[in-house]
Amino acid sequence: MNYNTKYVVRLTEEERDELQGVLARGKVAAARRMRAQVLLKADAGPEGSGLTDEQIAAALDVAKITVHRVRQAYVEAGLRATIERRPNAGRPPRKLDGAAEARLVAVACSPPPSGQVRWTLRMLADKLVELEVVDTIGKDCVGAALKKTRSSRG
Numbered sequence: 001m002n003y004n005t006k007y008v009v010r011l012t013e014e015e016r017d018e019l020q021g022v023l024a025r026g027k028v029a030a031a032r033r034m035r036a037q038v039l040l041k042a043d044a045g046p047e048g049s050g051l052t053d054e055q056i057a058a059a060l061d062v063a064k065i066t067v068h069r070v071r072q073a074y075v076e077a078g079l080r081a082t083i084e085r086r087p088n089a090g091r092p093p094r095k096l097d098g099a100a101e102a103r104l105v106a107v108a109c110s111p112p113p114s115g116q117v118r119w120t121l122r123m124l125a126d127k128l129v130e131l132e133v134v135d136t137i138g139k140d141c142v143g144a145a146l147k148k149t150r151s152s153r154g
Contacts (some may be wrong), residue, residue, distance in 0.1 A: 007071035009042040013077050016040070016047065022083065035083045036060060038070040096145050097139055103133050104142065105149055121146075 121139035
């Protein structure tokens with residue numbers, strides 16, 4: 001399948017110079033270097049070679065879909081967004097920071113509510129919400145935080 005017709009790369013002189021500068025630098029991330037090479041080879045402007053996806057993929061030893069995605073990113077988002085690393089979605093931020101964990105341990109080491117023999121994870125979670133340490137928290141998060149500590153609840 002040839003994707004060239006939909007996403008045509010036409011680099012300006014400044015963009016071409018910037019991409020060649022990326023390649024001229026000694027220490028550049030491999031993915032960034034590859035994207036710069038793809039864009040330079042895909043350039044259909046007057047100074048570009050305007051190679052097909054298949055030719056670029058064979059020359060750079062990458063998949064055709066990779067070449068297509070680089071072309072698409074350039075056309076839809078521009079040069080900067082194409083060659084820069086995207087921020088990592090990664091994990092969500094921690095629910096309990098150091099101060100909140102300290103409050104959790106303090107509550108867990110305190111005497112349990114009347115009528116209870118010991119704190120349960122659900123009661124600890126409810127107590128942290130009641131004390132306005134966090135807005136919401138689950139018993140699993142409380143258990144994971146307590147498991148990390150070296151304190152003894154007994």
